[in-house]
Amino acid sequence: MILLEFAAQGVRGVAPAGGRATLRPGYNVVSADGAALRRLLEALLHPDPRDGEALPRAPGGPAGAAVRAGLTLVGDDRVTYRLVRDFTAGAQLHRFDAERRAFSLVSQDLAEIAAALRAPIGVPPRARQGALLTIAAADLPSRRPSVAGAAAAIPQRAPLSPEQARRRREQLEGERVRARASEKVQQELDGLQARATELEVALRDGARLREALAAAGRARDELAPVAAARDALGDADAALTAYEKAAARRADAAARVQAERAGIEEAEASGAPLPFWRAPPFWAGAGAGALLAAAGVAGAAAATGMRYLALLDIPAFGWAAWVALRWVSAQEAWERIARRRRVVDDWQAKVEAQFERDGAAVRGALAALGLARPTELREVLGKLAEAEAAVTGARTRLEAWEATPGARGAAAEKARLDEQQAALEARLASEAGGFVRDVRSIEAELQRLEAEATAPAPAAPAPVVAAPGAAExxxxxxxxxxxxxxxxxxxxxxxxxxxxxxxxxxxxxxxxxxxxxxxxxxxxxxxxxxxxxxxxxxxxxxxxxxxxxxxxxxxxxLAGGRRVGLVDDAFQGLSDGARRFAARLLKQAARAGQVVHATADLAFREAADHGA
Structure with missing residues (x-):
């Protein structure tokens, strides 16, 4: 069983906005008088012909005014039911017909309704509800006399003397005057509170928009370092595009440098050319030329035919010269390799320097944010843009809502009602002077005093004993x-x-x-x-x-699932930390079913899954 909605009319302390309040599975906090709402829900879930006697009536109503309530719930059979009860006339239980898409009457007999609530709807018996699924302030030990002190706590009251009765009557007359005055003020205050509740519902959209704006602002504030890095970059998109182009040029240059270095290393692998004066072919040619030249000189001196051998020294010396010229050519090629290496080194240095200049801002932003790649910087900049767009959109929606006549009128009326309510509360405190009983209780005590004054002397009181079976x-x-x-x-x-x-x-x-x-x-x-x-x-x-x-x-x-726990203001005397701890426990317990907690305490409203 899960409660979906309840409505109340003529019940003091239970005045839902619009006459009804919606509930959801989980932890629900309802702004109502705790004891009054708990008694009302118990009267609906466990109907009895005398339930109307225990419900507090709204002040200011005519005598015999109708006290009505309604409850919509989903039973254990997964069917939606609606219970409508007039505590002076009767009750009706309706069942939702899915085929007709309408509610059909189940019963108008209170006993049959009570049986149907137990099965198939699944309302637990009243004893189980009270023992396991209800936390009520009235059950606290400090509000109940102990068994040991029962006889002393309930002594027989001795009759008052005439003088005591006169003074007591004067006190009650004064209290009745204050009670009547406070009842009128309380009636006005209840009307203001009911209207204020209606305005709070009307202003709830604005509260949700403000919460959305605050949440968007917090999300944007979390990206404040990203915003600072973006501001340092100036045009972030242009800076990232320039960085990517510089990185591409650097990569292309690195590939070309690597290819050039590979060619240089291959050329250098053979080593520097051997000097011609250390080359055997050179000395072979030079030596042969010298010998041939000497033979020719000797042959000319001897006038023999050997002088023609001197002609052969020309190709020999030519060979030696050719070897020397080859060395010169190889030496020039070797020097060109060295110059080429210096050129490649200088080019690489220039490329690296240009990349350092072009990408300094982006690398600074990456270092400030602890990122490794420009793509990650683009992602966080995109998140920042989305967060700023969310803030702008939320602010625009809030401004549009605040500009509507209904919102302006509701806000102004709510402020005016708060002032009137504060004035009435101050007036109530000054006129009533604290707690004042209702007029009917005071008049009943006055009638008792009159009856005692005309009644004969009472007999000796019997000793008072504790009720049998009473327990601490x-x-x-x-x-x-x-x-x-x-x-x-x-x-x-x-x-x-x-x-x-x-x-x-x-x-x-x-x-x-x-x-x-x-x-x-x-x-x-x-x-x-x-x-x-x-x-x-x-x-x-x-x-x-x-x-x-x-x-x-x-x-x-609640661990069995689909059960409803009822809680009133039993925690109101605890410290703020203890109340917030209790709110977390109630929320945790409600996960398996539903908890309806009647209180106006903000400590519990903040933890609630749903407020009504």
Whole structure:
């Protein structure tokens, strides 16, 4: 079973905007009086003919005014039902017909409706709802008298003397005057609060737009280093394009340099040319030429035919000269290789220097952002552009909404209502002077005083004894849980003791530790590392132990899925940190089903999955 919507009319403290409030699976926080909403939902889920007597009536209405409520829910059979109840006339349960796409009547008999709510809809019995799935402020131990002090806490009241009765009557008359004045002011205040709630709904779109603008601004602020790097680049696209072109030119130059160096290294592999004076062919030619020249001179002196041998020295010396000329040519080629290497080195240096100048800004941006490649810089610049576009779009939508007449009028009226509400609250505090009972309670006490004044003297009072079977609140909590879970109170307590100990430690900032349960169902708490009976703790600490156990039982009760937990202002006396911790626990427990928490506390509203 999951609740989808509820509506209320004439119930004090429960005034949904537009008369109805929507609910969703998960953790729902409803701005309403906690006890009033809890009693209203219990009256709808567990109908009884006398439910209307327990509901607080809205002030200012005529006597006998109708008190009505409605509830839409999805049952365990996956069918949508609608319950409409007039607490003075009757009730109707309707079932949604998927084929006709309309609701059809199931029953108008309250007993049949109660049976249908249990099955097939799946509403748990009232006892199980109260024991495992409800956390109510009225159940806190500090708000209930202990069994040990029952006789002393409820003594028989002795009749008042005439003088005491006169003074009491004067006090009640004054209190009635203040109550009537405060009731009128309270009626005006309730009307203002109802209108303020309607305006909050009207302004909810603006709040969502402001939240979207704030979220977009936070996302943009997270990219502030990227924005600084972009500003340093100037035209980021042009800088990145220039960097990519420079990188391409550098790569092309590097390839050509590598090819040139390969050719140079291949040419240098043979080594420097051997000098001609160390070459054997040179000396062979020169020597042969010299010998032939000497032979020719000798032959000419002897007048023989050998003088013609001198002619052969010409090709011999020519050979030697040719060898020398080849060396000169090789030497010039070797020197050209060296010059070529210097040219390649100078070209490479110029290319690297030009690349350093062209890409300095981009490399600085990459270093500032801790990036390795320009493509990554383009990606983060794209994200920055998207974030800035989101901020611009959100601001444009908010400005457009604020420019609408409805938004301007609602905002102005809300400010005016806040001022009027503050004035009425101040007036209520000055006229009422604090807590004032309702007029009917005061008049009832005045009638009792009048009746006592005319009644005969009462008989001696009988001794007051504690009601049989009454239990201390913490022990009663375990007994009620055991009755629903089966087994003993000790077993029920031990089943959640570990979780309750963790919750108690979180609620008390580790001041109180683990929870232990003895064989008789008695609760013990670790205080400064030593176990102490929970019943002996101060009232405030007993309330914390009670809340820790209830939160643990609530989580256990919701673990089965599709169950609804009801919570009122049982946490209002805790510190801000403890309330926020409890809100996280309620949200975690609601994941398996649904929790309806009636409170106006911001600590719980901020953690809610849905607010109504």
């Amino acid at each position: 609140p913490l022990r009663e909590l375990l007994q009620r849980a055991a009755a629903e879970l089966g087994g003993s109170a000790a077993a029920a307590g031990r089943g959640v003791a570990e979780k309750a100990g963790q919750v108690l430690a979180g609620l008390t900032s580790q001041r109180l530790g683990g929870v232990q349960v003895d064989d008789r169902g008695g609760l013990h708490v670790l205080v400064a590392g030593r176990p102490a009976a929970a019943i002996s703790l101060p009232p405030a600490d007993r309330d914390l132990v009670f809340l820790a156990m209830k939160l643990a039982f609530l989580e256990q009760g």
